[in-house]
Amino acid sequence: xxxxxxxxxxxxxxxxxxxxxxxxxxxxxxxxxxxxxxxxxxxxxxxxxxxxxxxxxxxxxxxxxxxxxxxxxxxxxxxxxxxxxxxxxxxxxxxxxxxxxxxxxxxxxxxxxxxxxxxxxxxxxxxxxxxxxxxxxxxxxxxxxxxxxxxxxxxxxxxxxxxxxxxxxxxxxxxxxxxxxxxxxxxxxxxxxxxxxxxxxxxxxxxxxxxxxxxxxxxxxxxxxxxxxxxxxxxxxxxxxxxxxxxxxxxx
Amino acid sequence: xxxxxxxxxxxxxxxxxxxxxxxxxxxxxxxxxxxxxxxxxxxxxxxxxxxxxxxxxxxxxxxxxxxxxxxxxxxxxxxxxxxxxxxxxxxxxxxxxxxxxxxxxxxxxxxxxxxxxxxxxxxxxxxxxxxxxxxxxxxxxxxxxxxxxxxxxxxxxxxxxxxxxxxxxxxxxxxxxxxxxxxxxxxxxxxxxxxxxxxxxxxxxxxxxxxxxxxxxxxxxxxxxxxxxxxxxxxxxxxxxxxxxxxxxxxxxxxxxxxxxxxxxxxxxxxxxxxxxxxxxxxxx
Ligand SMILES: [Fe+2]
Numbered sequence: 001x002x003x004x005x006x007x008x009x010x011x012x013x014x015x016x017x018x019x020x021x022x023x024x025x026x027x028x029x030x031x032x033x034x035x036x037x038x039x040x041x042x043x044x045x046x047x048x049x050x051x052x053x054x055x056x057x058x059x060x061x062x063x064x065x066x067x068x069x070x071x072x073x074x075x076x077x078x079x080x081x082x083x084x085x086x087x088x089x090x091x092x093x094x095x096x097x098x099x100x101x102x103x104x105x106x107x108x109x110x111x112x113x114x115x116x117x118x119x120x121x122x123x124x125x126x127x128x129x130x131x132x133x134x135x136x137x138x139x140x141x142x143x144x145x146x147x148x149x150x151x152x153x154x155x156x157x158x159x160x161x162x163x164x165x166x167x168x169x170x171x172x173x174x175x176x177x178x179x180x181x182x183x184x185x186x187x188x189x190x191x192x193x194x195x196x197x198x199x200x201x202x203x204x205x206x207x208x209x210x211x212x213x214x215x216x217x218x219x220x221x222x223x224x225x226x227x228x229x230x231x232x233x234x235x236x237x238x239x240x241x242x243x244x245x246x247x248x249x250x251x252x
Numbered sequence: 253x254x255x256x257x258x259x260x261x262x263x264x265x266x267x268x269x270x271x272x273x274x275x276x277x278x279x280x281x282x283x284x285x286x287x288x289x290x291x292x293x294x295x296x297x298x299x300x301x302x303x304x305x306x307x308x309x310x311x312x313x314x315x316x317x318x319x320x321x322x323x324x325x326x327x328x329x330x331x332x333x334x335x336x337x338x339x340x341x342x343x344x345x346x347x348x349x350x351x352x353x354x355x356x357x358x359x360x361x362x363x364x365x366x367x368x369x370x371x372x373x374x375x376x377x378x379x380x381x382x383x384x385x386x387x388x389x390x391x392x393x394x395x396x397x398x399x400x401x402x403x404x405x406x407x408x409x410x411x412x413x414x415x416x417x418x419x420x421x422x423x424x425x426x427x428x429x430x431x432x433x434x435x436x437x438x439x440x441x442x443x444x445x446x447x448x449x450x451x452x453x454x455x456x457x458x459x460x461x462x463x464x465x466x467x468x469x470x471x472x473x474x475x476x477x478x479x480x481x482x483x484x485x486x487x488x489x490x491x492x493x494x495x496x497x498x499x500x501x502x503x504x505x506x507x508x509x510x511x512x513x514x515x516x517x518x519x520x521x522x523x524x525x526x527x528x529x530x531x532x533x534x535x536x537x
Contacts, residue, residue: 002370007363008319010399014360015351033396033432036466037360044357077354081313081326082285086357126291148292185293 018042020074044083045073052087053115056108059163064101071099084123091116107156107166114158114176117150121178121187124148129182129246136248138236139210139229143203144246145239149179151197160191179244188242196235206249209236256518257493257511258308261301263294264501270304274504277511279306281494284342285313288333298337308341308451308492309334310420313355314379316389317348317362317372322379331383341492343388343420343451344379346372346408361394364407373414380417388418388450393428393457393467404429405443418450421488423481424473424496428457428465437480441487449488454481454514455496470499473510482517490522 013024017034018041027034046069050057057065068090076093080086091112094102102108127147154174156166175197177190192200195216202212213232217225239245258279261269263286268274280301287298301307311330314323334342347359362368380386391408412419421444430437456471473495493514497507 002367002374003319004365004367007365007367007371007399010363011317011319011348011351011360014398015348015354015356018356018358018360019354028397028399030396033464036395036460036464037358040466041356041358048357077352078357079353079355081323081355082288083312083355083357084286086355122292123290123294124292125289126295180292185296 042069042073045069045078045086048083049087049090052084052090052119053112055115055158055163056111059105059111060101068094068099068101084119087119088116105163106168106171107158107163110154110156111158111163113152114154117152117176117178118187118189121148121150121180122185124180131250132247133250134247138233139213140208142206142208142249143236144249145200145203146179146182146244146246148182149177149244151192151200152176152178153197157191159189177244181243182246188244190242190244192235199232199235203245255515256490256522257495257514258305259495259507259511260310260497262498262501263297265504268504270300272304275508275511277305277495279308279492281308281310281496283312284309284330284333285311288329302337307337307339308494309339309343310390310494311342311344312357313349314344315348315350315355316344316375316379317346317360317368318350319348319371320350320353322375323350324382327379327382334383334385340385341388341451342383342385343390343418345392346389346411347392347394359392361392361396361398362407363398364400364402364404366401369407369410369414373411376411376415376417380415386417386450388420389415390420390422390453391425391429392422393425393432393465395432395464395466397433404433405440409443409445412445412448417448419444419448420451420453421449421484422453422455423484424453424455424457424477425467427477427480428467431465432463438483441480441484446484446487447489449491451491452481452484452488452493453496454493454510468499469496472502472506473513478513478517481514482520485518485521490518493518 010027013027014029017023017027018038021038049069072090072093076089078086078089080089094112095109098109129147130144132144154176155171157170157174159176173194175192175194177192177200178187180187199212213228214225217223217228236245255278257277258281259277261280261282313326345359348362349356349359376387376389426437426440430440454473454477455469456473457465458468458471459465495507495510495514
């Protein structure tokens with residue numbers, strides 16, 4: 001290590017000042033000028049968060065939003081080298097240590113995550129798509145599903161309605177399927193039930209529909225296999241229509 | 253025309269960028285951080301860009317001046333990215349953007365000190381060894397010196413000497429610093445080891461206080477910076493020249509006018525036809 005302790009301290013004090021606004025007496029800078037660094041650094045972080053969370057920004061007051069950003073930036077050590085990924089740390093930070101604002105608006109964490117996952121799916125590295133065919137039996141042949149997706153469990157319906165219209169008594173178990181359209185690269189999302197979430201998880205593993213439903217039926221009281229199939233097929237067809245189910249897996 | 257001058261690629265540029273209908277840069281520069289390890293729409297756009305233009309890269313997050321250890325896993329991703337797209341030019345800033353294990357996403361000034369020279373030179377050498385290529389470091393704008401014990405030019409020259417890397421000369425940054433810190437921009441440029449310059453940046457700036465200019469990349473290039481560019485080009489061998497415009501983007505034709513103007517100046521002094529044409533390798537790269 002060539003760096004002298006004092007040089008390190010100067011650098012550390014400047015970085016700390018930028019993040020927290022606390023100016024060390026030992027920092028040898030022009031006080032009138034150094035304030036621009038805090039402003040510039042804050043702006044980069046804020047701009048990145050504002051563009052990642054438009055719904056949250058729209059919902060909160062300017063003051064509430066600024067408090068969140070300040071809180072995050074002064075207390076959290078950002079690890080992402082890519083600034084567009086930093087908003088994920090914002091979600092993680094407030095999920096792990098929520099401020100009182102998150103009690104006032106219990107759906108706020110969900111809203112942040114929902115907004116983040118749209119970015120994550122949009123930006124995710126291209127996945128390998130297996131070969132598919134349009135010929136097959138919906139029940140017996142394994143379906144090929146778009147691997148560029150994620151099912152996000154939520155406690156509030158932030159994907160269904162404006163945050164201003166969500167009531168605390170709407171707390172429940174919600175699932176959103178987010179996936180990237182193969183042609184346009186746009187992210188689509190679909191509200192699904194817990195049952196369909198589990199179903200997709202199984203289809204993803206390569207099991208054909210029929211044995212999966214048979215297995216499900218054994219754990220369900222009252223439903224016959226026929227009923228289950230009848231209730232499930234329209235959903236599968238919808239997934240085909242929107243391009244999430246891409247056809248049948250071609251035999252390798 | 254358009255032999256030497258490229259532009260920093262922005263996601264805001266529309267489809268007609270690749271068609272070269274309004275703007276005709278001879279190369280584009282990208283920040284690896286914005287394009288590596290991504291897929292989908294932007295990956296496709298990036299592939300198209302790399303097919304249409306020579307691409308150079310200019311990093312944001314390596315934080316060469318940081319007291320922290322080098323981030324080797326990040327550097328590995330950079331190397332993979334450069335290899336994948338066959339990008340042979342990689343530059344970074346002579347500043348730090350990470351400290352105490354926290355990224356700050358902006359360029360903080362390093363104390364101009366002897367120990368910092370040794371520390372940073374060592375890091376640059378390590379990076380060059382790992383990437384198996386020379387990199388260029390950019391002189392950055394700074395608004396306050398931090399515990400400085402020598403001049404900025406002495407600091408830069410010593411690092412270039414000790415690390416055996418190239419210099420990305422940002423002419424606008426020289427202008428900004430000369431204004432902000434009250435020195436002569438031409439003297440500053442003349443005092444640098446100009447044989448090490450492998451690349452030039454040109455940009456606009458914004459005066460925010462009577463005695464302070466901020467390097468915003470959000471305005472057109474001002475006349476005195478063109479003059480300083482002319483002064484620099486006259487003293488340099490041919491290298492790629494990059495127009496940086498990150499904010500407040502004007503119409504494309506305005507950017508092309510700036511590219512034309514820069515080309516006119518280069519052609520006064522340099523007679524090589526194209527820095528990226530086949531068989532021509534800029535001597536310092
Ligand atoms: Fe620059």
